Amino acid sequence: MRAIAVSGLVKDFGPRTRALDHLDLDVEFGEVHGFLGPNGAGKTTTIRVLLGLLRADAGRVVLLGGDPWRNAVALHRRLAYVPGEVNLWPNLTGGEVIDLLGDLRGGLDPRRREELLERFQLDPTKKIRSYSKGNRQKVALVAAFSSDVELYLLDEPTSGLDPLMEAVFQDVVQDLRADGRSILLSSHILSEVEALCDRVTIIRAGRAAESGTFEDLRHLTRTSVVVDTVKPLQSVTGWSGVHDARVHGEHAEFSVDPGALNDVLEHLVDLQVRTMTTSPPTLEELFMRHYGDDGSEPANDRGAEVVAAR
Amino acid sequence: MSGFTGTTRLVRLALRRDRMILPAWILGMAGFLAATTAMFEDSYSAHPELLEPDTRIVVENPGMRVLGLVTGPSVGGYTLHRDALTLAVLAAMMSVLAVVRHTRQSEELGREEMLAAGVVGRYASLAAGVVVSLLANVVLAVMLGLAMVVAGQPAVGSLIGGASVALVGVAFTGVAAVTSQLASTTRGATGLGGAVLGVAFALAALGNMLGTVDSAALRVSSAWPAWLSPIGWGQQMRPFADNLWWPLGLAVAVMVSLCGVAVVLVDRRDVGRGMWPERRGAAHASPALLSPAGLVWRLQRGALLGWAVGLLGFGLVFGALSDRIQGLEGSATEWYATFGGEADLIGAYWASMMQIAGMAVAVYVVALMLRLRHDESEGTLEPVLAAAVSRLRWLAAYAVNALAGATLLILVYAAAMALTGGQALGGTASLLRDLIGAALVQLPAVAVLGAAVVTLVTVLPRWSVGLSWLLLVFSVFVGPMFGPSLGLPTWLLNLSPFTHVPNAPAVAISYEPLLGLVLACVLVGVLAVIALRRRNLLLPA
Numbered sequence: 001m002r003a004i005a006v007s008g009l010v011k012d013f014g015p016r017t018r019a020l021d022h023l024d025l026d027v028e029f030g031e032v033h034g035f036l037g038p039n040g041a042g043k044t045t046t047i048r049v050l051l052g053l054l055r056a057d058a059g060r061v062v063l064l065g066g067d068p069w070r071n072a073v074a075l076h077r078r079l080a081y082v083p084g085e086v087n088l089w090p091n092l093t094g095g096e097v098i099d100l101l102g103d104l105r106g107g108l109d110p111r112r113r114e115e116l117l118e119r120f121q122l123d124p125t126k127k128i129r130s131y132s133k134g135n136r137q138k139v140a141l142v143a144a145f146s147s148d149v150e151l152y153l154l155d156e157p158t159s160g161l162d163p164l165m166e167a168v169f170q171d172v173v174q175d176l177r178a179d180g181r182s183i184l185l186s187s188h189i190l191s192e193v194e195a196l197c198d199r200v201t202i203i204r205a206g207r208a209a210e211s212g213t214f215e216d217l218r219h220l221t222r223t224s225v226v227v228d229t230v231k232p233l234q235s236v237t238g239w240s241g242v243h244d245a246r247v248h249g250e251h252a253e254f255s256v257d258p259g260a261l262n263d264v265l266e267h268l269v270d271l272q273v274r275t276m277t278t279s280p281p282t283l284e285e286l287f288m289r290h291y292g293d294d295g296s297e298p299a300n301d302r303g304a305e306v307v308a309a310r
Numbered sequence: 311m312s313g314f315t316g317t318t319r320l321v322r323l324a325l326r327r328d329r330m331i332l333p334a335w336i337l338g339m340a341g342f343l344a345a346t347t348a349m350f351e352d353s354y355s356a357h358p359e360l361l362e363p364d365t366r367i368v369v370e371n372p373g374m375r376v377l378g379l380v381t382g383p384s385v386g387g388y389t390l391h392r393d394a395l396t397l398a399v400l401a402a403m404m405s406v407l408a409v410v411r412h413t414r415q416s417e418e419l420g421r422e423e424m425l426a427a428g429v430v431g432r433y434a435s436l437a438a439g440v441v442v443s444l445l446a447n448v449v450l451a452v453m454l455g456l457a458m459v460v461a462g463q464p465a466v467g468s469l470i471g472g473a474s475v476a477l478v479g480v481a482f483t484g485v486a487a488v489t490s491q492l493a494s495t496t497r498g499a500t501g502l503g504g505a506v507l508g509v510a511f512a513l514a515a516l517g518n519m520l521g522t523v524d525s526a527a528l529r530v531s532s533a534w535p536a537w538l539s540p541i542g543w544g545q546q547m548r549p550f551a552d553n554l555w556w557p558l559g560l561a562v563a564v565m566v567s568l569c570g571v572a573v574v575l576v577d578r579r580d581v582g583r584g585m586w587p588e589r590r591g592a593a594h595a596s597p598a599l600l601s602p603a604g605l606v607w608r609l610q611r612g613a614l615l616g617w618a619v620g621l622l623g624f625g626l627v628f629g630a631l632s633d634r635i636q637g638l639e640g641s642a643t644e645w646y647a648t649f650g651g652e653a654d655l656i657g658a659y660w661a662s663m664m665q666i667a668g669m670a671v672a673v674y675v676v677a678l679m680l681r682l683r684h685d686e687s688e689g690t691l692e693p694v695l696a697a698a699v700s701r702l703r704w705l706a707a708y709a710v711n712a713l714a715g716a717t718l719l720i721l722v723y724a725a726a727m728a729l730t731g732g733q734a735l736g737g738t739a740s741l742l743r744d745l746i747g748a749a750l751v752q753l754p755a756v757a758v759l760g761a762a763v764v765t766l767v768t769v770l771p772r773w774s775v776g777l778s779w780l781l782l783v784f785s786v787f788v789g790p791m792f793g794p795s796l797g798l799p800t801w802l803l804n805l806s807p808f809t810h811v812p813n814a815p816a817v818a819i820s821y822e823p824l825l826g827l828v829l830a831c832v833l834v835g836v837l838a839v840i841a842l843r844r845r846n847l848l849l850p851a
Contacts, residue, residue, distance in 0.1 A: 044851070051696050053847045073700045081696040085850065087689030089609060090495065092591070092599075099595030100605060104697035125590040129418075129495070140693070153696075 001065050003027045003151050003182035004050065009059035011045055011206075019045045021206035022059065027184050029150075032177050034193040034200035035186040036287060042206040043186045044084055047155050050184075051081060064151060077106040080144035084155040084186070086136040088128045094139045095124030101143040108146040116142045119168050134160035145172055152176065152183045158192060170195055190284055202287065210286075217286055222255035224279040225264070230272035239267055250274075313573075316430035320438035324412045325445075332446045335404040339397055339475075340453040346796070347389045347461035353797055354385050364388065366527045372634050373659060375518035376666075381529050381551035386463040390471050390549055392792065396783075398541050399507065401450060401479035405443045406503035409486035412439035414499040417582050426581055433573055436487060440569055443483040451476035467550035473558055474544035481540035481561040482507065484568030491575035494584030501616065508620045512627065513539035519631055540564070602699055602707035610678055614715050617674050618722050621667060625726025628663045632727075633734040635659040656735070657816035660727070660748060662791075665811060667723045668752030669786050672759050672808075674719060675712045676782050679763040682708055683774050686767075689850045701842050705764065709835075712760050716753060724749035744815035751814050754827035755807035759785060761834040768842040 004027035011020040020042045027033040037043050048054045050063050052072035066075050088097050102108030120138045137160045158169050173196050187193050201211040233252040237245045241260020246253045256264050354361050362383040368374040378394040380387045413436050416422040454472030489502035517536020536542035543557040598604050685691040724745040732738025766774040789808030803809045810823040
């Protein structure tokens, strides 16, 4: 059994708007699963279907072994949720909201609550309306993490946090992972996803475009190289691991499979490199490929490094 | 004048934002007035001999003077007596909501921050809100006047009549300008405006009830409390009789002074804050908060307190005035016939006053149940339902609060009336017993409307707010207060839950209609629950 098993999920809003188009998503027990995709791809809709707030039009959705639409209340005792846009009651204090949400979920651990308030440096006596966006998010995070549950659904939980709090968040999630909890983490912060997630699913236009471990995904990503040499570069096209090569005399642009990079460098040294720009296989590149509307390769200058030869 | 830089631009923005809502308010009110005027014109052109005695009824009867004044026999004046209070309350609410929408709401939602960061003066948003509200009231005055002209009334009286309603809107434009500075939330600013409206109504009602009637029984000179209220000023314009313009000056003067106060307040506070600093609160929730019902209680207890204070005040006043009813004679007593007959005039008075309170409590219940929609559209519902709370439990939390709140309110009112009524007439204990019974029989009708609101929220969520209020206004107008005198057919009267409320204590309580109302409430409620369990939630993106 999986923590989350979604297959062929379809969700329409009216006759012309298909928010989810046969989405597949699997989250194993004990894993932190990254859920990525451009704005409007359907991440929040998916999570709301998982919470039983929206009804699936087609497909199979199993959450913690149950049907989230029919067994919402029983399942919600076993999960905690942090929404992307934290809408709370402006005239209650942070402390009151944490207690309330914890209690509605079936109770929270008071010691853990105090510890998290300390770690997130949140003042629980202020009214929700006087909190900044980041502090409202902390309220939701403390409320969720104070609960002893099996599954955490986090919808862009750190979009308003400062780097220090981001680090605290990552620590807490690491602790939960070590403790064997399952987490679905929707996020745009790639360093966070890279640091925390065992596997990721990238969603685009309501479908899962890619799913797997980072190793799985990374092997799909090639390093882009722009190079100028003293000797002509005609031989580039013949090297193994080189793709999409465009050669103009002593100038060439191509991409290289991650495993072939070393061999390619050896070849290039023979041709006497004058300048060379490489775009390493960043996650960002991978995501850009999926986020871009046309699905084309990202621009090569992103995250580029310039190495100038003497 | 640099504080007003950008006002013109913001007025255009406000007009653009309000291009649907303000015309809807104005056309709705004009349409309502045109329809009722035509109805009365119709019936009195068939029986012109009835106009004078009918006018005497509403002049001589202090209970009827709560609604407003009539001066001399005229169809227009008689119509305005029936409609003026409703229209005045609507004009005040239109103005308060318009001003708050462009000032405090803008601040609360963070829009003001973006505007104020531009080349925009400190007072520009306030000025824009006030200007738009005043424009709306000018248009309202003209449209109401035209509505009565179209229905065959004299032009001058019609225009004065329209102005007498818009006058209230003008005064409350100033009130809202101030409340928007005092409160730090939209709800608070609107609520304060509503509280002032309640006081204004009470003063006008009290002044008219205590007023003196001339020898021909066709004219009331109001007592001084009426002169403290914008609603009273509107009535003192005496459309279709004296046709006075000058009370309008009172409203304009008050509006200008209040706007001046608001400008001073703007200078003394931070954007996004009210006049009072945000206090710290509890670090831990009290056990009473830790349930959906406890949460709803917490969120609405302030509003409930305001309602309780208001009903307490009205109860005390209406109770104290009961000895005036006992002295009534002749045609003035006819109106009470519908509430239990002339044999027990005072009982009929109690019954009618209790029904008015029942309708007021219905307003409270409708407003509370509409928070269901607010929870959903504002997104605060999401964290609740994402916890182990079923939709049914969420609904039940509101139903329990509504029932408890409505019971409390109507009992407070009954107790207050029994207290002063008992002092005026004697027999407090038995009066209290009778009035508690009369109070409780109002609740099934109120519950039917509450259940109907829930059904609208679950079946037609996007339209539910407007439709719910429309349903309430409809129920009041085809109900016993207005329906019979409008000559509406029985089947239409029977559509209002209020029609089925027993006229206790004038008439012994019969349980069949109450049982019918409870049954209707359950049926409508079950429909709501079924619909709610099946549908998607419409949460903000």
